[in-house]
Each structure stands twice: as C-alpha cells, then as structure tokens.
Amino acid sequence: MKTIHLILWGAVAVGLILFLWLNIFQDASHLIEDGTSQNTATTFTPTFSLTDHQGNVVTEKTYRGKWLLVFFGFTNCPDICPTTLADLASVMEQLGADAKAIKPLFISVDPDRDQMETMAQYVSAFHPAIVGLTGTGSQITETAESFKAYFEKQPQESAPDGYIMGHTSAVYLISPDGAFIRTYSYGMSPEEIVADLEQKL
Amino acid sequence: MSKALPSLLLAFFFLASAFPALAESTRVGNLVIETPWARASIGMSRPAAAYVTIRNEGQTADILTGIETTVSAMPEVHRMEIKDGVSTMGPVGPLEIPANGSVTLAPGGLHVMLMKLQQPLTKGGQFSMTLIFKNAGRVDVSVPIYSVGASGPEQ
Numbered sequence: 001m002k003t004i005h006l007i008l009w010g011a012v013a014v015g016l017i018l019f020l021w022l023n024i025f026q027d028a029s030h031l032i033e034d035g036t037s038q039n040t041a042t043t044f045t046p047t048f049s050l051t052d053h054q055g056n057v058v059t060e061k062t063y064r065g066k067w068l069l070v071f072f073g074f075t076n077c078p079d080i081c082p083t084t085l086a087d088l089a090s091v092m093e094q095l096g097a098d099a100k101a102i103k104p105l106f107i108s109v110d111p112d113r114d115q116m117e118t119m120a121q122y123v124s125a126f127h128p129a130i131v132g133l134t135g136t137g138s139q140i141t142e143t144a145e146s147f148k149a150y151f152e153k154q155p156q157e158s159a160p161d162g163y164i165m166g167h168t169s170a171v172y173l174i175s176p177d178g179a180f181i182r183t184y185s186y187g188m189s190p191e192e193i194v195a196d197l198e199q200k201l
Numbered sequence: 202m203s204k205a206l207p208s209l210l211l212a213f214f215f216l217a218s219a220f221p222a223l224a225e226s227t228r229v230g231n232l233v234i235e236t237p238w239a240r241a242s243i244g245m246s247r248p249a250a251a252y253v254t255i256r257n258e259g260q261t262a263d264i265l266t267g268i269e270t271t272v273s274a275m276p277e278v279h280r281m282e283i284k285d286g287v288s289t290m291g292p293v294g295p296l297e298i299p300a301n302g303s304v305t306l307a308p309g310g311l312h313v314m315l316m317k318l319q320q321p322l323t324k325g326g327q328f329s330m331t332l333i334f335k336n337a338g339r340v341d342v343s344v345p346i347y348s349v350g351a352s353g354p355e356q
Contacts, residue, residue, distance in 0.1 A: 017334075075243075077282045078250040080288050082240055083308040086350030118246075125243045125349045151286050158277060158292050160248060160316055169288040186283055187309060 014108065041145040045178045046070075053120040053132035060178055066103040067197070068174035069184075072149050074110035074165045075122045080186065081106075084127075084171065089127035090190035091197070098201050099129065101176075107143060108134040109151035109167045147172060147180075173197075223356075225345075230337045231259025232298065237330065237344040238354045239315070242322040249273075249322050251313040251330065251344055256303040264294040264335040265304075270344075272328045274317035281310060290314075298334075308352055322346045 008089055049059050056062075069088055073081035084130050088104045095102060106113035106123055114122075119132030135143070149168040156164050170183035171193075181200070184193050203214050227234040232255060239251035249272075257263055268276040281290045293311065299306050313330070315322075322328070327345045334340065347355045 076247050077290070078240075078248045079279075079290065079312045080310060082250070082349065083352060086352055089350050122243055122247075127350075152287075154289060156291055156315070158275070164290055166287050166289040168286055169283045170286055185286070186288065 041179070044148070044180050046143075046146040046172075046174065046180060048107075048133075048135075048139070048146060050133040050135040050139055050143060051116060053116055053123055053134075055116055058131075058133065063103050063105070064178060065175075065176050067176055067201070068172070069104040069193075070147065070172040070174060071109060072107050072109050072144065072147075072151060072167045074108055074112065074116050075118055076089055076160055077165070080130070080169060084169075084186065085123070085126040085130060085185060087193070088130060088171070091193050092127055092129050094190060094194045095197065098198065101201055102129075102197070103196070104130045106130055106132045107140070108132070109140060109144065110165050111135055111137055111140050115163070143166045144168075173200075221272050227340060227342050229334075229340045232257055232263060232334065232337045232340065234332060234340055234342050236354050237342045238351070239322055239328070239346050240351050241324040241346050241349045242318055243349060245318040245321050247318075249315040249318060250308075251276075251315060252306045252334075253313070253342065253344075254303060254305045254307075254318065254331070255298050257300060259299040260300050261336070262300050263298045263337055265298060265332055267333040268313055268330060269333065270315070270328060270330040271331075272318060272320055272322065273315035274313050274319060276313055276330070278306070279312055281312070281315040286330075292296055295335075324348050 047060050052058050092099045098154040114134045119134050123130040123132035151167040154166050173181040175181050225236050234253040237253040242249040277292045279290050280293045327343050329342050332340045
C-alpha cells in the first residue's frame with residue numbers, strides 16, 4: 001500500500017511539474033512581449049491617402065464613424081503578420097454584432113511587393129472585414145509618420161528578394177472621430193483586446 | 202485503497218493536462234520532437250512557417266543544424282524579435298537544444314521559415330520535414346497543415 005501511495009504521489013509530482021512547465025513555458029513569450037506595451041496619453045489624428053485592396057482610393061475620412069484597428073506589416077512576413085491578422089479576425093468574431101462598429105486595416109510597409117491583388121489575396125484569407133491598404137513608397141512613408149509608426153527595409157541575404165521589413169508590431173486603436181486612442185502590444189490576446197473594446201464601444 | 206483515491210485523481214488530472222501537448226511526438230535517441238504543425242500558405246509566392254517543439258532528455262546538448270523538406274527549397278529557422286516595439290526577423294543558424302531542456306518554435310518567436318515554396322500548403326494536408334541534428338542525426342516528422350489563421354495546433 002505504501003509503495004502504491006509513493007508511486008501515485010510521484011506521478012502527481014511529475015504531472016504537476018509537466019503541467020506547470022508547459023503552461024508557464026507557453027506563456028513565457030507573452031510575458032516578454034508585455035515589456036513592449038506602449039500606452040501613451042499623447043493624442044493625435046493620423047492622416048493617410050492610400051489604395052484599398054479593391055482599388056478604391058481611401059483616406060482617414062473614409063472610415064470616420066468606425067473604430068479602427070490598424071496594423072502595419074507586409075505579406076512576405078510569415079510569423080507576426082499572420083498571427084496578428086488571425087488575432088484581429090478572432091477579435092471581430094468575438095465581438096459579434098458589435099463588430100459592425102470596427103474596421104481592421106492592414107497597411108503594407110512593403111509597397112514594392114504588396115500591390116492591390118496581393119493585398120486582396122492576403123487579407124481575404126483571414127477575415128472578410130479586414131481591409132488591406134497599400135500605396136506608393138511616399139504615401140506609405142507619410143502614413144507611417146502620421147501614425148508615429150516605424151518601418152525599415154533591412155537587407156537580409158537569405159530572405160525572399162534579399163530583404164525583410166522591420167515594422168512597428170503593435171495594433172493602433174483609432175476612435176470614430178479619427179483620434180489615436182492607444183496601442184495593443186503584440187502578445188495581447190484577442191480576449192483582452194475585445195474586453196477593452198467593449199468598454200469603449 | 203480509499204486513501205489512494207485523491208492522489209490517483211490528481212495524478213490523472215495533471216498527467217491528462219500535460220499529455221495533449223505530447224500527443225504527436227517522434228522520439229529519436231534522447232530527442233523528442235513534439236506537435237509539429239504549419240499554417241496554410243496563401244499561394245506559393247510568399248514564405249510559410251512551420252512550428253515544432255524539440256525536447257532533449259539526454260545529458261548532452263544537441264544542435265539542430267539544418268532542415269529539409271520537399272515543400273520548400275529553402276527552409277531555415279528564423280527568429281522574430283520585437284525591440285522597442287519594432288519587429289524584425291532573421292536566421293538563427295545552428296540551434297542548440299540544451300541537455301535536459303527544450304526549444305519551442307511557436308508564433309511570435311522561433312519558426313521554420315519555409316522559403317521558395319515548391320507547392321502551396323493546403324489546410325487539412327500534411328507534409329514531411331526532416332530535422333537534421335548534430336548528434337541524433339536525421340529525424341523525419343509529418344507536419345499537419347492548419348488554417349492560415351491558426352495560432353497553434355488545431356484539433
């Protein structure tokens with residue numbers, strides 16, 4: 001009997017360690033990302049003139065009346081961009097009827113490769129509500145400056161076409177009257193974003 | 202035996218909680234390759250990503266030196282990093298799997314970047330990927346393909 005107890009409690013200990021280890025390990029990246037959280041009280045009104053993935057010329061005024069979730073990225077990005085767009089798709093699904101008040105915008109920082117058709121193919125793979133925006137190099141630069149977002153072309157021998165784009169990883173929340181409200185840093189769960197949005201809607 | 206019941210239940214609970222993550226695993230020597238998965242690609246013109254956990258139960262470190270797969274002419278382990286709110290990405294080169302440790306490739310960190318796709322990765326399909334280790338040698342794993350928006354292995 002004593003041996004059986006020892007074995008069973010041993011199994012508990014092993015199971016507990018595995019359980020904690022797996023959970024903590026899986027959460028570790030999330031904890032690191034929290035360090036990059038950028039909530040700033042500074043208010044500003046971003047402006048832009050770009051082309052959406054259906055070929056329409058759009059500006060910040062096109063989307064007045066909607067809350068905007070704005071993410072900068074590029075379609076050759078295989079990790080953070082799909083992850084963030086999938087998170088935004090999940091946010092839209094979780095919001096249910098409230099999703100009508102939200103417009104997610106994916107702005108390319110790689111206009112050389114991300115033409116309208118590419119953007120259409122890419123964003124539609126995630127959620128029908130997501131709008132892909134691209135433009136000329138100077139339009140993209142002006143847009144990023146207006147959002148106080150950062151991007152940079154970085155030479156990288158092994159990457160497709162020899163470069164990758166470094167870019168701001170956070171998602172911007174813009175109010176229906178066009179004012180910057182906050183950013184959601186990379187690693188925040190869709191549930192956390194939904195909870196925050198529902199307080200504001 | 203009734204005294205054993207609480208510990209039995211606890212053991213079952215924790216082991217059951219721990220095991221789903223270990224479900225699809227391949228063991229070679231001291232290495233256990235767990236839950237490989239990939240996201241569906243959007244066509245073939247852009248790189249895709251695959252993920253996996255490599256656990257080393259041995260007393261000596263091993264090194265992942267390369268990856269081969271027929272779906273990509275250029276598979277490499279890359280790391281996505283965020284510094285001052287800006288994300289960048291680059292190859293990591295040989296990847297050490299520490300003794301009695303593990304390395305997890307997951308969204309938001311390390312990934313196998315599948316460049317020069319030779320075929321689209323279609324949801325519901327799978328492909329074969331060979332991980333090449335300095336000590337353990339070549340390990341073949343079958344990689345299931347989940348949706349383009351998957352954030353982890355889907356059931």
